[in-house]
Amino acid sequence: MKNTGWKTIRLGEVVTPVARAELPMPGTIYRQIGVKLWGEGAYEREAIDGSQTKYAKLFRAETGDIIVNKIWARNGSVAVVTPALAGCFGSGEFPMFEPKPDSLESRWVHWLTKTRNFWEQCDEKSHGTSGKNRIKPEQFLKIEIPLPSLSEQRRIVARIEELVAQINEASGLRKQAMNETEALLATARRVFIHVNNDNHVTLESVCSAIIDNLHSTPRLSKTGIPCIRSSDVGYGTLNLNNAQRTDIEEFKNRTVRGIPQENDIVFVREGGGTGKCAVVKYGQQFSLGQRVMMIRLNTNLINPHFFLHQLLSPQIQEDQIVPLSKGSASPHLNIGSLKKFDFILPSLSEQRRIVAELDALQTEVDALKRLQAETANELDTLLPAVLDRAFKGEL
Numbered sequence: 001m002k003n004t005g006w007k008t009i010r011l012g013e014v015v016t017p018v019a020r021a022e023l024p025m026p027g028t029i030y031r032q033i034g035v036k037l038w039g040e041g042a043y044e045r046e047a048i049d050g051s052q053t054k055y056a057k058l059f060r061a062e063t064g065d066i067i068v069n070k071i072w073a074r075n076g077s078v079a080v081v082t083p084a085l086a087g088c089f090g091s092g093e094f095p096m097f098e099p100k101p102d103s104l105e106s107r108w109v110h111w112l113t114k115t116r117n118f119w120e121q122c123d124e125k126s127h128g129t130s131g132k133n134r135i136k137p138e139q140f141l142k143i144e145i146p147l148p149s150l151s152e153q154r155r156i157v158a159r160i161e162e163l164v165a166q167i168n169e170a171s172g173l174r175k176q177a178m179n180e181t182e183a184l185l186a187t188a189r190r191v192f193i194h195v196n197n198d199n200h201v202t203l204e205s206v207c208s209a210i211i212d213n214l215h216s217t218p219r220l221s222k223t224g225i226p227c228i229r230s231s232d233v234g235y236g237t238l239n240l241n242n243a244q245r246t247d248i249e250e251f252k253n254r255t256v257r258g259i260p261q262e263n264d265i266v267f268v269r270e271g272g273g274t275g276k277c278a279v280v281k282y283g284q285q286f287s288l289g290q291r292v293m294m295i296r297l298n299t300n301l302i303n304p305h306f307f308l309h310q311l312l313s314p315q316i317q318e319d320q321i322v323p324l325s326k327g328s329a330s331p332h333l334n335i336g337s338l339k340k341f342d343f344i345l346p347s348l349s350e351q352r353r354i355v356a357e358l359d360a361l362q363t364e365v366d367a368l369k370r371l372q373a374e375t376a377n378e379l380d381t382l383l384p385a386v387l388d389r390a391f392k393g394e395l
Contacts, residue, residue: 005340006148012141014104015097020060024050033088035069035077039114042079056116058089064106066097070134071235076119095137105153159395160244163386178327185365190311204339209296211258213288225251226286230273238278254287263304265295270332275321306351
């Protein structure tokens with residue numbers, strides 16, 4: 001159905017400003033409301049005692065209110081209050097408006113706040129106002145929206161929510177498939193790198209060097225040689241494209257303990273990414289930022305890729321790294337503990353066989369993950385497309 005005969009009206013024609021003011025009282029706890037950017041909705045912030053606010057008045061939100069963040073409305077910080085958030089309070093920086101029940105369905109506005117056209121109008125009406133481009137309530141009320149009959153609003157909202165439920169279900173299945181894919185590779189590593197091999201060794205016995213970082217903040221430059229951080233290291237991947245840079249003098253200073261060589265292992269020993277690791281490829285040049293170290297192997301004893309698969313296996317990640325990581329705020333491994341990690345050391349020919357099996361599986365997993373990522377991108381474009389059609393009267 002095409003949009004024929006819909007009115008385009010200003011919000012001020014179908015909403016009423018509302019201010020349920022309360023004087024904050026010491027000893028009284030107030031639930032606070034916030035509004036996310038880009039139409040992501042309202043949420044409950046931390047509760048505060050009345051003595052903790054600098055505002056002379058707080059304003060209570062109720063179900064169906066339209067709430068606006070004056071400063072960030074230009075970035076889509078507008079939402080409709082859900083029943084779970086009724087009774088929360090906002091300051092005067094969050095003006096609220098009640099839809100007129102005989103003209104406007106609040107869920108219609110809920111979905112409108114997720115559209116680019118709505119964001120662009122908020123942005124346009126924020127420009128030129130005082131104080132960080134805050135949108136004034138009287139300007140917000142000038143935003144124009146499409147307005148079919150109330151019954152038509154409800155029909156279209158029901159259709160939007162039916163389609164969104166299907167999108168969310170597909171997205172959930174994609175995430176489940178991704179998790180199962182990761183679990184498949186972890187299981188394979190556990191099976192192939194089996195614990196019944198009799199030849200157990202410590203990490204230090206198969207290393208020729210353990211190279212720690214400089215434990216100082218790098219002196220960065222806009223261009224130069226990569227200086228990797230934990231965020232540049234994945235579980236089996238090393239990405240230098242987004243790494244920070246240092247000049248040649250800082251690079252020399254930070255590699256005094258050892259310049260990266262092909263088949264070294266970079267290893268994150270601290271922070272939320274403790275245990276991430278990757279093999280250095282031929283020609284990769286970088287220095288070590290904080291939290292990252294290198295393990296140089298005796299390749300006469302151990303295949304670097306076999307070593308990497310062991311490091312990424314549940315036997316190491318779950319059974320050794322997690323228990324030995326110290327400090328809940330910033331988990332870290334000390335080098336003494338790392339040296340004692342327990343590894344399996346079959347013959348080099350057996351190592352190569354296991355690597356071939358696991359690398360083949362990794363290739364299949366990577367292909368599946370790429371397909372899933374493409375599907376995710378397609379799903380991400382569906383909601384804007386649904387909303388575009390809905391507000392053109394094509395649903």
